[in-house]
Amino acid sequence: MAPNGQYFLLPLWIFEDRTWTVLSLPAKAVLMTIFRHVNREGLAWPSQETLGLKAGLKSRLAVRRATNELVAYDLIAISKKRNPRGGPFNVYHRKLTADFTAHGTDRFLPFFYSVIDSGMWSRCTPVGRALYPVLRWKAKIYGDGDTDYGGGWVHEDDLEEHLQNRRWDICRRVNYESLTRLAQWAGVDRRSVGGALQSLHEVGLIGDMPEVKGAYRVMLGACNEHSLNYANAHVM
Numbered sequence: 001m002a003p004n005g006q007y008f009l010l011p012l013w014i015f016e017d018r019t020w021t022v023l024s025l026p027a028k029a030v031l032m033t034i035f036r037h038v039n040r041e042g043l044a045w046p047s048q049e050t051l052g053l054k055a056g057l058k059s060r061l062a063v064r065r066a067t068n069e070l071v072a073y074d075l076i077a078i079s080k081k082r083n084p085r086g087g088p089f090n091v092y093h094r095k096l097t098a099d100f101t102a103h104g105t106d107r108f109l110p111f112f113y114s115v116i117d118s119g120m121w122s123r124c125t126p127v128g129r130a131l132y133p134v135l136r137w138k139a140k141i142y143g144d145g146d147t148d149y150g151g152g153w154v155h156e157d158d159l160e161e162h163l164q165n166r167r168w169d170i171c172r173r174v175n176y177e178s179l180t181r182l183a184q185w186a187g188v189d190r191r192s193v194g195g196a197l198q199s200l201h202e203v204g205l206i207g208d209m210p211e212v213k214g215a216y217r218v219m220l221g222a223c224n225e226h227s228l229n230y231a232n233a234h235v236m
Contacts, residue, residue: 007221008035009098009108015137019073021187025126028187029055030066031075032133034092036116042094045081056122056129067092109136110220118222120203128199130186132218135206137185138176139169139218166220168207173214 010032014020020028033055037044046054048063057063067090070076077093098108111133115121121129176182183190197216200206207217 007110007112008038010035010111010133011097011103012107012109012137014096015134015185019075020130020133021185023073023187024066024069025130025188026055026057026062026066027069027073028133029057029121029126029129030063031070032111032121032129033116034067034070034076035094035096035111036113038092038094042098044092044094045089046092047089054116054122056124056126109133111136112221114222115205120205120222123203124205125196125199127186127188127192127196128203128205130188131182131193131196132200132205134182134185135171135176135200135216135218136169136220138182139171139216140175141166141169168217168219170209170212171216171218172212 023031030051033051034044034046036054037046037050048060051067052058052060052063055063055066057066067076067078071078075094075096077095079091079093080088081091082088097103115132124132179193180190183193186193186196188196197206201208204222205219207219209215209217
């Protein structure tokens with residue numbers, strides 16, 4: 001599924017119980033960045049500089065406030081360790097479950113590392129970062145049986161090939177209801193949604209579907225050439 005392989009699993013109930021809605025914009029940005037670095041044991045230790053750079057935050061203070069908020073919402077825990085030179089560093093413990101064997105894979109959203117590593121995540125506006133996971137949550141693989149072939153929808157005859165190579169899902173108006181609902185789920189002001197969508201379009205995380213009114217192609221990862229070139233030039 002999708003290019004660039006690796007991803008972490010984000011449980012859908014973070015949207016359904018409105019946890020995503022109430023988090024601040026910096027906390028949303030840092031949560032995804034920490035989870036990108038988490039290993040199989042649920043641990044991550046990126047520096048505050050790395051978190052700030054990849055989350056699009058400009059100061060260590062903003063990162064600390066964001067991580068403290070995530071602790072307060074019981075999404076992560078933080079412990080201290082020391083490097084070989086004796087200097088302290090933070091270890092972040094993922095507390096938001098990723099146990100798909102207990103809950104089923106359909107209860108999770110794969111969030112691809114390439115979104116973070118390509119620089120797309122940091123280059124979005126803060127509201128764009130709040131909105132993109134919501135669009136991923138609401139997007140579908142293909143249109144329903146009443147939709148004519150064309151307009152970006154996947155014909156049943158092409159579905160198997162599409163699933164093996166798919167790079168985007170489709171979010172249409174029936175999925176998200178209205179821009180007001182998108183704003184509510186993302187926890188942002190309705191007036192900021194238009195600019196956020198433009199931001200996501202500019203960095204390549206969504207694409208236009210002018211042939212289907214109110215629909216967007218929601219990219220699963222860094223699929224366009226510009227973003228992949230950016231990632232190759234900024235390997236950390």
